Amino acid sequence: MHRFANPTRFLRLVDRVEPWAWGIAIVAITLGIGWGLVIAPQDYQQGDTVRIMYVHVPSAWMALAIYSGMAIASAVGLIWRHAVADLAAKASAPIGAGFTLVNLVTGSLWGKPMWGTWWAWDARLTSMLILFFLYLGYIALWQAIEDEAKAARAAAILALVGVVNVPIIKFSVDWWNTLHQPASVVTMEGPKIHPDLLWPLLLMGVGFMALYLGLLAMRIRAELLERRVRLRRLAERGD
Amino acid sequence: MNRFLALVRRDLALGLRQNGTMVATLTFFVLAVALFPLGVGPEPATLARIAPGVVWVAALLAATVSLDRLFQADYEDGSLELLLLEPLPLELAVLAKCLAHWLLTGLPLTLISPLLGVLMQLHPDGLAVLTLAMAAGTPALSLIGAIGAALTVGVRRGGVLLSLLVLPLMIPVLIFGVAAVDAATQGLGARPHLLLLGGLSVGALALSPLAAAAGLRLAVE
Numbered sequence: 001m002h003r004f005a006n007p008t009r010f011l012r013l014v015d016r017v018e019p020w021a022w023g024i025a026i027v028a029i030t031l032g033i034g035w036g037l038v039i040a041p042q043d044y045q046q047g048d049t050v051r052i053m054y055v056h057v058p059s060a061w062m063a064l065a066i067y068s069g070m071a072i073a074s075a076v077g078l079i080w081r082h083a084v085a086d087l088a089a090k091a092s093a094p095i096g097a098g099f100t101l102v103n104l105v106t107g108s109l110w111g112k113p114m115w116g117t118w119w120a121w122d123a124r125l126t127s128m129l130i131l132f133f134l135y136l137g138y139i140a141l142w143q144a145i146e147d148e149a150k151a152a153r154a155a156a157i158l159a160l161v162g163v164v165n166v167p168i169i170k171f172s173v174d175w176w177n178t179l180h181q182p183a184s185v186v187t188m189e190g191p192k193i194h195p196d197l198l199w200p201l202l203l204m205g206v207g208f209m210a211l212y213l214g215l216l217a218m219r220i221r222a223e224l225l226e227r228r229v230r231l232r233r234l235a236e237r238g239d
Numbered sequence: 240m241n242r243f244l245a246l247v248r249r250d251l252a253l254g255l256r257q258n259g260t261m262v263a264t265l266t267f268f269v270l271a272v273a274l275f276p277l278g279v280g281p282e283p284a285t286l287a288r289i290a291p292g293v294v295w296v297a298a299l300l301a302a303t304v305s306l307d308r309l310f311q312a313d314y315e316d317g318s319l320e321l322l323l324l325e326p327l328p329l330e331l332a333v334l335a336k337c338l339a340h341w342l343l344t345g346l347p348l349t350l351i352s353p354l355l356g357v358l359m360q361l362h363p364d365g366l367a368v369l370t371l372a373m374a375a376g377t378p379a380l381s382l383i384g385a386i387g388a389a390l391t392v393g394v395r396r397g398g399v400l401l402s403l404l405v406l407p408l409m410i411p412v413l414i415f416g417v418a419a420v421d422a423a424t425q426g427l428g429a430r431p432h433l434l435l436l437g438g439l440s441v442g443a444l445a446l447s448p449l450a451a452a453a454g455l456r457l458a459v460e
Contacts, residue, residue: 078453126410133407140403144394153457154390158404161386161450165407 007224010084014217021214028207035200049113054200056106058208059099063131064166066096066212070138071163074156084220086152089159090142091219095212097135104128127168134162242327243335250339253312261343264305268348271297272355283360290359291369291420295413297355298348298373299380303405305344306384307391307398309336310455314392320459329452333389337381337448345377361424368423368433375436376416382443383408389454412439 004010036054070089077086107125108118119125141158145151254260275293276286313319322332352373353366361369387405391397419432 130407130410133403137400137404137407140400141390144391144397144400150393150457150460154454157386157450157453157457158390161408161447168411 005080005082005084007084007227011221011224014220018214018217018221021210021217023210025207025210025214028203028210032200032204032207036204039200049110050197052106052110053197054204056103056110057201058205059103059106060128061205062208062212063096063100063103063128065209066092066099067131067134067159068163068166070096071159071166074159077152078156078160083152086156087220087223088216089156090152091216091223092212093135093139093142095215095219097132097139099208099212100128100132100135104132127165130165134165138162242325243331246322246327246332246335247339247342250336251342254339254343260305260308261347264301264344265347265351267304268297268301269351269355271300272359276359286360287362287424290356290361291365291417291424292413293359294352294355294361294369294373295376295416298352298377298416299406299409299413301348302344302377302380302384303402303409304398305340306381306388306405307401309340309385309388310392310458311388311397314458319392319455323456323459329455330448333385333448333451333455334444337378337385340385341378341381345373345381349373349377361420364426365420365424368429369420371433372416372419372429372436375433375440376412379412379436379440379443380409382440382447383412385451386447386454389451389458392455392458412436415439 004013032054037051070092073085073089073092076082077089104125107128111120112118138155138158141155142151145154272293275289279285279289310319313322323329325332349370353370356366356369384401384405386408387401390404391401394400415432415435419429419436422432423429
């Protein structure tokens with residue numbers, strides 16, 4: 001882990017990972033969208049609206065996974081003063097907020113024909129909305145503190161405090177009997193969803209994960225280069 | 240323990256003498272609740288339905304508004320640095336300040352809440368539970384708020400940022416606080432909700448001094 005605390009070395013890793021991430025993302029999302037929207041069968045109750053699931057569910061996975069990843073990176077950054085981990089957490093936040101927004105919007109589009117309402121204040125929806133606000137608060141705290149090292153650590157503390165919300169979101173549909181359906185992919189008895197619908201869903205999950213890694217690589221590179229530019233400017237002015 | 244109590248006493252004295260942080264917070268609380276009958280209309284049935292939610296939301300806002308001075312004044316006059324040098328662990332110092340904050344805001348809010356319940360036409364069965372729920376839940380507000388206050392302590396115009404950071408974390412308190420009162424007015428038991436509220440406060444009591452102290456160390460560094 002400490003090997004990659006060196007930005008140059010980390011940048012080399014990013015350069016190597018990025019083309020793979022983009023390649024997998026493009027292939028998996030293209031195939032997954034095609035499979036999910038055209039080939040996969042309709043649901044016997046939901047008809048074609050079930051296809052919203054192929055975007056909705058993977059974006060929910062990513063929203064939670066990215067926040068958990070941010071919390072882990074924040075812990076690493078706090079404990080070992082690992083600058084690159086801080087940067088990874090910072091660069092993840094807007095992507096995670098984006099996935100959360102996609103999840104909320106697609107859920108709302110699905111809710112109108114299925115539940116008859118754009119929005120319901122049930123446990124899963126509310127806790128997802130809270131997650132969105134947590135992302136926004138995290139981003140705002142980064143922007144509010146000028147000293148970057150301080151901002152990194154303050155934001156890391158906030159990310160770790162907010163992580164209590166992640167299990168609440170995950171299990172909200174099991175703890176409270178609410179409108180949103182309970183978990184159907186990862187359960188103790190195995191997936192409760194027909195393989196014809198499950199495979200394109202998993203493919204989209206892989207695609208979204210790769211998309212996240214590709215975007216993350218871009219953002220981290222931009223951050224590191226921006227930092228380098230700033231240092232060079234300072235050095236020139238010093239001469 | 241003496242140092243802990245001394246710190247509580249100091250914050251209480253400061254809060255009471257800087258005439259009116261407490262009065263202002265309470266006035267804000269009452270005013271925020273009083274806006275709802277004006278905005279929603281005075282039908283007793285409507286008011287009774289929304290009463291627990293309105294009182295709780297106003298309590299959340301009042302607690303948040305009063306929080307941005309929790310560490311800011313100490314940061315500005317340098318006494319925060321002295322607190323760091325104290326033999327008393329910073330986590331306990333945070334706890335002392337939270338206790339003082341609760342005594343100055345949470346406790347008066349709790350005591351005045353049945354009055355506001357009456358004002359909002361709340362069913363008489365709900366009044367006692369509302370007070371109990373406020374007593375069980377407001378410590379969590381002070382404690383969770385302390386994290387946000389510590390993280391925004393050096394930030395210029397941190398007030399808005401503080402609300403943005405802290406309000407999402409306070410939502411569970413709001414949910415169970417309102418659920419307790421609703422259960423009581425509908426003749427169901429409020430006990431589970433009150434226990435959950437107490438649990439939230441106890442959990443916050445254990446965890447938030449750690450996070451807030453980490454935030455304060457960062458600000459002073």
